[in-house]
Amino acid sequence: MKSIFSGFNHNREWGDFQTPPGLALRACQYLAATGVAPTVVIEPTFGEGNFVIAALKTFPTIKLIYGVETQEKYVRHLERTIRESKLDRAYSAEIQLHHDNIFTHRFSEMVAQTESILVLGNPPWVTNAELGALSSRNLPKKRNLKLLNGIDALTGKSNFDISESIILRLLDLFSSYRGTLAMLCKTAIARNIVQIFREKNYRVASLRALKIDAPSEFGAAVDACLFVMELGAANAERICRVASLENPANVMRVYGWSQDKFVSDVNRYLKNCELDGESPLVWRQGIKHDGASVMELNVENEETRNGLGDVVQVEEENLYWLFKSSDLRTFNAGPPTKKIIVTQTRIGQSTAHLKTTAPKLWRYLQKHAEQFEKRKSSIYRSKPRFSIFGIGDYSFTLYKVAISGFYKEPNF
Numbered sequence: 001m002k003s004i005f006s007g008f009n010h011n012r013e014w015g016d017f018q019t020p021p022g023l024a025l026r027a028c029q030y031l032a033a034t035g036v037a038p039t040v041v042i043e044p045t046f047g048e049g050n051f052v053i054a055a056l057k058t059f060p061t062i063k064l065i066y067g068v069e070t071q072e073k074y075v076r077h078l079e080r081t082i083r084e085s086k087l088d089r090a091y092s093a094e095i096q097l098h099h100d101n102i103f104t105h106r107f108s109e110m111v112a113q114t115e116s117i118l119v120l121g122n123p124p125w126v127t128n129a130e131l132g133a134l135s136s137r138n139l140p141k142k143r144n145l146k147l148l149n150g151i152d153a154l155t156g157k158s159n160f161d162i163s164e165s166i167i168l169r170l171l172d173l174f175s176s177y178r179g180t181l182a183m184l185c186k187t188a189i190a191r192n193i194v195q196i197f198r199e200k201n202y203r204v205a206s207l208r209a210l211k212i213d214a215p216s217e218f219g220a221a222v223d224a225c226l227f228v229m230e231l232g233a234a235n236a237e238r239i240c241r242v243a244s245l246e247n248p249a250n251v252m253r254v255y256g257w258s259q260d261k262f263v264s265d266v267n268r269y270l271k272n273c274e275l276d277g278e279s280p281l282v283w284r285q286g287i288k289h290d291g292a293s294v295m296e297l298n299v300e301n302e303e304t305r306n307g308l309g310d311v312v313q314v315e316e317e318n319l320y321w322l323f324k325s326s327d328l329r330t331f332n333a334g335p336p337t338k339k340i341i342v343t344q345t346r347i348g349q350s351t352a353h354l355k356t357t358a359p360k361l362w363r364y365l366q367k368h369a370e371q372f373e374k375r376k377s378s379i380y381r382s383k384p385r386f387s388i389f390g391i392g393d394y395s396f397t398l399y400k401v402a403i404s405g406f407y408k409e410p411n412f
Helices: 008-013 021-033 051-058 071-085 130-134 162-173 187-199 214-218 268-276 358-369 369-373
Strands: 040-041 064-069 094-099 119-121 177-185 204-212 225-230 237-242 255-260 261-263 298-302 301-306 321-322 337-342
Touching: 008 237, 021 051, 021 119, 021 225, 040 051, 051 064, 051 119, 064 071, 064 261, 071 094, 119 162, 162 177, 177 187, 187 204, 187 225, 187 237, 187 255, 187 261, 214 225, 255 268, 261 268, 358 369
Parallel strands: 040 064, 040 119, 064 094, 119 177, 204 237
Antiparallel strands: 177 225, 204 225, 237 255, 255 261, 298 301, 298 337, 321 337
């Protein structure tokens, strides 16, 4: 689905996947069928306003619609829609639209005095790493939300969707209120939030991840869901039931915390937990360089080209065959078709010697120096020029057991 507003990089920056009206209405109808009857509806990133309109049509108990949106164009659009459709006259609810940033917005006293609240919406589907690459200002204050240690907090494990940060802020504000939170998000975001719950004292229960058809609804090849939970619960839960929005009664599995472990299937884990333990092996990540167009080379007919289409002729001693994560998706990886430029043998090693030991490579790196200077990750800060990461003695061992972390089915 395309938004009524255009601009590819702009949409990337704001995670602009506008909710289809039909999906917004089905989500509200599901909530109503489970007994949700809010007096106040909060939409923290209302965009084109389809959730606002769906809520008005579904919940006759609403006294106040409270919307927040950081993009002025959407505020004006929804104001115009309400005015032209006379929604403010057709329904008795008061409608307040605030042009503000949800990370810093101060909610009014009217919200604090509500009898029953529904926090409803579809926060942006974009990661902080993507925003950094776009030099975006649409970033929350950086916090170590997952309580990661050391280098994990500086690398890929600390990457998160802005929706994750928004949902956690809403829970900080409203988890003790009586009501419901229902957010469209990637299923991975729902899982991350449940995982964080052990460190939080959120009063939430009856957690559900109701899968939706994201490719059909949004044209996005991701797994997504309506993430629902009860707020203000007397007995907090740290597990989440997985079903679908089309058939919410059919629970496929339950994931969450069990016996101090975060597991993907609680019931199956309890049946086999005696087998659980710590691996004697140390698992390492692959090489990280954040410069695929320059550092990764395609090999075809004895010709080596970079991602820019240029023929590359550098010293073979600094080229290694490369398996990408997608190459490891199946058990038989097949012959490699790419090579990777390796500038170091350990993290932090000086690269100055390449000027004499690999002059052709040095000239190539100098030619593309701007690509390296654009890298945003803090792991390259104060490091030698053309540094890479995830490199060490283990990178050069003759044999390895590898697995792709990007796919559901593990293949070693």
